[in-house]
Amino acid sequence: MKSKIFLSIFFSLTLIASKAQTKILTKQQLKQDIESLREILNENSSYVYLNGYDFNKDFEKYLKNLKDSTKLEDFGSFLTETIGKIGDRHSSVRGFEVKDSLYLPFIFAPENEKVIILKRNTDKTLEIVNLKFPYLKSIDGISTDDFLQKILPNGISAPQKAYFTTAVREIRDVQRNYKMLNKELPKEIKLTFSDASFQNDTIISVSPVARMQTFQPWDEKFESEFKLTKEADYNKPEIVNKLFSIKNNIAYIQIPAMVAKEDAPLLLEKINSFMESIRNDSKALIIDVRSNGGGTRDITYEFAKYFVHPDSIFVVNATKQRGLIPLSEENIESLHSRNLYSFSELDKQEQKSVTKFLKTFKPMYELDNKKYSEYYFGLLNGKKLAKQSFYYNKPVYILANEKSFSAASVFVAVFKNIPNVKIVGVTTDGSSGNSDRFELPNSEIRLKLSTMVSFQKDGKILDGYGTEPDIKIERDINQILWKSDTQIDKLRSIILKN
Numbered sequence: 001m002k003s004k005i006f007l008s009i010f011f012s013l014t015l016i017a018s019k020a021q022t023k024i025l026t027k028q029q030l031k032q033d034i035e036s037l038r039e040i041l042n043e044n045s046s047y048v049y050l051n052g053y054d055f056n057k058d059f060e061k062y063l064k065n066l067k068d069s070t071k072l073e074d075f076g077s078f079l080t081e082t083i084g085k086i087g088d089r090h091s092s093v094r095g096f097e098v099k100d101s102l103y104l105p106f107i108f109a110p111e112n113e114k115v116i117i118l119k120r121n122t123d124k125t126l127e128i129v130n131l132k133f134p135y136l137k138s139i140d141g142i143s144t145d146d147f148l149q150k151i152l153p154n155g156i157s158a159p160q161k162a163y164f165t166t167a168v169r170e171i172r173d174v175q176r177n178y179k180m181l182n183k184e185l186p187k188e189i190k191l192t193f194s195d196a197s198f199q200n201d202t203i204i205s206v207s208p209v210a211r212m213q214t215f216q217p218w219d220e221k222f223e224s225e226f227k228l229t230k231e232a233d234y235n236k237p238e239i240v241n242k243l244f245s246i247k248n249n250i251a252y253i254q255i256p257a258m259v260a261k262e263d264a265p266l267l268l269e270k271i272n273s274f275m276e277s278i279r280n281d282s283k284a285l286i287i288d289v290r291s292n293g294g295g296t297r298d299i300t301y302e303f304a305k306y307f308v309h310p311d312s313i314f315v316v317n318a319t320k321q322r323g324l325i326p327l328s329e330e331n332i333e334s335l336h337s338r339n340l341y342s343f344s345e346l347d348k349q350e351q352k353s354v355t356k357f358l359k360t361f362k363p364m365y366e367l368d369n370k371k372y373s374e375y376y377f378g379l380l381n382g383k384k385l386a387k388q389s390f391y392y393n394k395p396v397y398i399l400a401n402e403k404s405f406s407a408a409s410v411f412v413a414v415f416k417n418i419p420n421v422k423i424v425g426v427t428t429d430g431s432s433g434n435s436d437r438f439e440l441p442n443s444e445i446r447l448k449l450s451t452m453v454s455f456q457k458d459g460k461i462l463d464g465y466g467t468e469p470d471i472k473i474e475r476d477i478n479q480i481l482w483k484s485d486t487q488i489d490k491l492r493s494i495i496l497k498n
Contacts, residue, residue: 023071023072023443024069024070024071024072025069025070025071025072025075025442025443026068026069027066027067027068027069027070029442029443030063030066030070030075030442030443031063031066032441032442033075033440033441033442033443033445034059034062034063036440036441037059037079037440037447038055038056038059040438040447040449041055041086041449044322044323044436044438044449044451045086045088045322045449045450045451046088046320046321046322046372046433046434046449046450046451046452046453047086047087047088047433047450047453047463048086050087050365050453050461051086051087051157051464053085053086053087055082055083055085055086058082058085059082062078072096072443072445073096073097073098073099075096075443075445076093076095076096076097076098076443076445077096077098077153077179077180079093079445079447080093080153080154081153081154081156083154083447083449084153084154084155084156084157085156085157086157087157087463087464088157088433088449088450088463089157089158089405089429089430089431089433089450089462089463089464090406090431090432090433090435090448090449090450090463091154091433091435091447091448091449091450092154092447092448093154093445093446093447094445094446094447094448095439095443095444095445095446096443096445098176098179098180099175099176099179100173100175100176101175101210101211102174102175102185102208102209102210103172103173103174103175103208103209103210103211103213103214104171104172104174104189104191104206104208104209104214105206105209105213105214105215106118106119106129106172106206106214106215107119107120107126107172107215107216107217107218108136108168108169108171108172108217108218109168109169109218109480110164110165110168110480111135111477111480112474113164114135114136114196115135115136115144115148115168115171116128116134116135116136116477116480117129117130117134117135117136117191117193118218118480118481119215120215120216125481125482126218126480126481126482127481128481129193130193130202132195132202133193133194133195133200133201133202134193134195134196135193135194135195135196135198136171136191136192136193136194137192137193137194137198137201138191138192139171139189139190139191139192140186140189140190141190142181147171147177147181148163148164148167148168148171149167150180150181151167151170151171151176151177151180151181152166152167152170153180155167157463157464158429158464159402159427159428159429159430159464159465159466161402161426161427161466162402162403162405162427162428162429162466164402165402165403166403168218169217169218169219170217172214172215172217174189174208175208185208187207187208188205188206188207189205189206189207189208190203190204190205191203191204191205191206218480219291220290220291220401220475220479221482221485222254222288222290222291222485223256223290223291223403226256226257229256229257231257231259231260231263231264231295232263232264234257234259234263234264234266234267235264235265235266235267236266237266240266240267240270241270243255243256243267243270244270244274246278246281246282247492248283248492248496249281249282249283249284250282250283250284250285250286250492250495250496251274251278251282251284251285251286252285252286252288252488253271253274253285253286253287253288254288255287255288255289255292255299255408255411256291256292257292257293257294257295258292258294258295258296258297258298258299258300258406258407258408258411259295259296259298259299260295260296260298261296261298261302267299268298268299268302271299271302271303272302272389275306275389275392279390279392282394283394283395283495284394284395284396284397284495285392285394285395285396285397286396286397286398286399286488286491286492286495287303287396287397287398287399288399288488289398289399289400289404289408289411289412290399290400290401290403290404290425290487291401291403291404292403292404292405292408292411293403293405293406293408294405294406294407294408294409294410294431295406295407295408296407297338297339297407297410297411299407299411300407300410300411300414301339303411303415304380304385304414304415305385305386305388305389306389306390306391306392307380307391307392307396307415307418307420307421308380308381308382308385308391308418309382309391309393309419310382310383310385310386310391311382311383312380312382312419313349313350313353313379313380313381313382313383314353314379314380314418315353315354315357315377315378315379315457316378316379316380316413316414316415316418316457317340317377317378317410317413317414317432317454317455317456317457318357318361318363318375318376318377318378318454318455319335319340319375319376319377319378319432319434319452319453319454319455320367320372320373320374320375320376320452320453321334321335321372321373321376321434321451321452322371322372322373322451322452322453323373323451325369325370325371325372325373326373327373331373331451334434335376335434335452338378338434339378339379340376340377340378341376341377341379342373342374342375342376342377343374343375343377346377346379349381349383350379350381353379354377354379357377361455361457361459362459363455363459364455364459364460364461365453365461367453372453378414380414380418392420393420394420395420395421395422395495395498396415396420396421396422397421397422397423397424397471397491397495398411398412398415398421398422398423398424399424399425399487399488399491400412400423400424400425400426400428400467400469401425401426401428401475401487402426402427402428402429402466403429404425404428404429405428405429405431406431406432407432408428409428409429409430409431409432409462409466409467410432410454410462412428412467413428413430413456413457413462413467416456416457416467416470417457422470422471423467423468423469423470423471424469424470424471424472424473424487424491425469425471425472425473425487426469426472426473426474427466427467427468427469428466428467429466430456430461430462430463430464430465430466430467431462431463432452432454432462432463433449433450433451433452433454433463434450434451434452435448435449435450435451436448436449436451437449450463471491471494473487473490473491474487475487
């Protein structure tokens with residue numbers, strides 16, 4: 001009886017989902033939603049128009065070619081592509097789904113600027129599919145580069161490395177990709193495999209397969225270990241303890257997520273007790289934020305207590321909030337929660353540091369004072385921080401990659417150029433936006449948009465640029481195949497040589 005009830009509920013939910021997905025919108029409904037979105041963007045988006053893209057032109061073109069009715073998924077795909085061009089890395093479009101049930105039977109991984117083709121063995125190890133021709137050159141005659149540039153419209157404004165890695169992982173989802181390309185998915189797909197020179201090829205034909213017949217997209221081995229870990233799990237000693245180690249007097253801390261202090265007090269306590277334990281018996285410290293998708297700035301300021309000399313004040317971030325001027329209390333509280341303060345809220349010494357900073361600060365965008373607030377600054381005041389801890393006067397290396405995002409990318413940007421701190425790895429997927437959420441009236445599509453413009457110390461925004469490393473270390477084939485973590489190994493070697 002229970003199984004019958006379960007099946008009844010399952011099929012009912014499937015039917016509801018199916019009906020929702022096949023929702024049809026009239027021309028009038030779409031016009032209303034477009035106008036609603038136009039107003040939302042013009043009044044709330046912090047990044048709109050900054051990079052030169054005018055969404056109005058795409059809106060007008062879309063409205064001009066409207067049919068009497070449009071599928072929800074088609075409208076959602078259009079909005080995803082359009083919003084992606086604005087340059088807001090925190091933006092998202094939800095409430096629709098592109099059909100996605102057929103896949104390529106391989107794993108695709110980024111190797112520098114090439115795409116390597118892998119499979120997973122029964123023992124979970126990774127293996128190159130064709131040793132003689134390991135790289136993907138084209139898909140049905142479309143070069144891999146062209147294919148990648150078209151299948152990830154919501155990430156088009158990402159830093160180059162971040163976009164490439166994400167798009168490569170998405171190659172597997174071939175049904176969705178062909179939808180993005182406006183192409184009919186064939187029964188067989190021709191894949192051109194090539195050697196390292198891209199001069200010698202072999203072509204194979206494969207049929208798209210169901211999800212159960214393919215592999216999970218490629219991730220770093222260390223990333224896969226923490227993929228399903230929730231914030232609350234960082235209060236469990238068995239998880240927290242394995243994030244900390246010391247080898248050859250080189251201390252190491254892995255931070256998989258920028259958890260909030262109130263949600264994971266054990267992790268924050270462990271950071272402080274570990275820093276105390278390595279105070280005298282370590283040569284250097286590595287903090288690993290690779291593939292960290294972000295969260296809050298709590299961990300950033302927890303580490304700042306140790307990395308900023310008591311006699312120093314650093315301006316590490318300058319932001320402007322989009323909104324009605326003067327800002328509402330809600331907006332100001334949101335900025336304060338990110339440790340961002342206006343000039344008048346700073347003490348005299350901090351104001352002197354900000355004044356000096358502004359003399360050489362050249363923001364890449366000059367923002368309209370009628371639409372954006374005054375600057376709100378992120379500062380590291382060594383005197384205030386010293387009351388809580390001690391100064392760790394040894395080399396600190398922050399290891400980041402192209403999947404270090406949001407608050408993790410802020411962490412990297414904040415400590416860039418701080419004495420004794422070096423950024424290592426590759427350019428981050430920079431993003432900092434103080435997002436807000438909106439919903440369109442007819443399609444009920446949900447949007448997330450940034451309302452704050454965040455500048456790095458060099459005047460560049462985080463979104464679309466990220467933060468470049470001081471020491472560049474790329475992953476190699478052994479790391480891709482989960483045989484070793486060569487970025488860590490190379491960094492340890494550099495530290496020991498120094």
